[in-house]
Amino acid sequence: MDAREMKIKAAAAALAHVEDGMRLGIGTGSTAEEFVRLLAERVAGGLSVIGVPTSERTARLCVELGVPLMSLDELPELDLTIDGADEVDGRLRLIKGGGGALLREKIVAGASSRMIVIADESKVVETLGAFKLPIEVNPFGMVATRIAIERTASRLGLSGAIELRQAGAGHFMTDGGHLILDASFGRIPDAEALATALNAIPGVVEHGLFINMASLAIIAGPAGARTLTADT
Numbered sequence: 001m002d003a004r005e006m007k008i009k010a011a012a013a014a015l016a017h018v019e020d021g022m023r024l025g026i027g028t029g030s031t032a033e034e035f036v037r038l039l040a041e042r043v044a045g046g047l048s049v050i051g052v053p054t055s056e057r058t059a060r061l062c063v064e065l066g067v068p069l070m071s072l073d074e075l076p077e078l079d080l081t082i083d084g085a086d087e088v089d090g091r092l093r094l095i096k097g098g099g100g101a102l103l104r105e106k107i108v109a110g111a112s113s114r115m116i117v118i119a120d121e122s123k124v125v126e127t128l129g130a131f132k133l134p135i136e137v138n139p140f141g142m143v144a145t146r147i148a149i150e151r152t153a154s155r156l157g158l159s160g161a162i163e164l165r166q167a168g169a170g171h172f173m174t175d176g177g178h179l180i181l182d183a184s185f186g187r188i189p190d191a192e193a194l195a196t197a198l199n200a201i202p203g204v205v206e207h208g209l210f211i212n213m214a215s216l217a218i219i220a221g222p223a224g225a226r227t228l229t230a231d232t
């Protein structure tokens with residue numbers, strides 16, 4: 001089974017949690033896009049759901065495939081969000097933001113009663129941090145914010161390069177008009193402490209640590225899909 005087939009398997013298993021009439025947060029990334037494709041087939045077959053997309057990219061795909069959408073302001077309380085992740089640990093703590101949509105992803109997941117993560121086995125880790133941690137920052141004072149992040153991380157015993165994400169010839173710009181700093185801290189032994197400390201830095205808009213947000217992860221591997229809950 002190749003990587004795409006595993007993503008489709010995880011997405012298909014998540015679709016079983018979608019019920020008629022649901023208000024759905026719809027994630028961003030290649031795995032979430034497989035979910036959108038399967039969801040669109042069900043919608044074409046008569047399933048009634050309304051989606052709230054976590055990025056312009058996801059919104060475009062939903063419109064193209066006929067998945068009905070509303071904005072989060074029109075539909076501020078959601079039943080379920082289904083999204084991918086860059087890393088998942090055994091307590092369902094996540095690193096997200098590889099696709100640069102972490103701010104909207106976190107807002108949408110926070111407005112949902114439940115969040116299900118869909119991923120392939122390569123995303124499961126014992127300790128978060130092999131994937132560079134995306135940190136969304138305001139463009140104003142970005143260098144000062146980066147220095148503050150370095151100092152904060154250092155107080156927690158973390159160090160490593162913090163790089164401004166590039167796209168083509170320029171900087172990557174999020175849907176909200178912010179920049180992304182990718183932090184190579186390596187293993188993060190206390191994700192909660194880092195999340196709290198990053199939230200306190202002026203200029204940090206949001207970071208890619210998702211803690212106590214996912215209630216279930218559907219992990220697809222060559223042998224099929226398995227589920228992880230926070231206490232498994």
Ligand SMILES: O=C(CO)[C@H](O)[C@H](O)COP(=O)(O)O
Nearest residue numbers: 029030031084097098099101
């Ligand atoms: O957080 C994300 C986007 O901001 C994605 O969910 C994450 O990067 C995983 O993407 P993919 O399914 O393509 O591996």
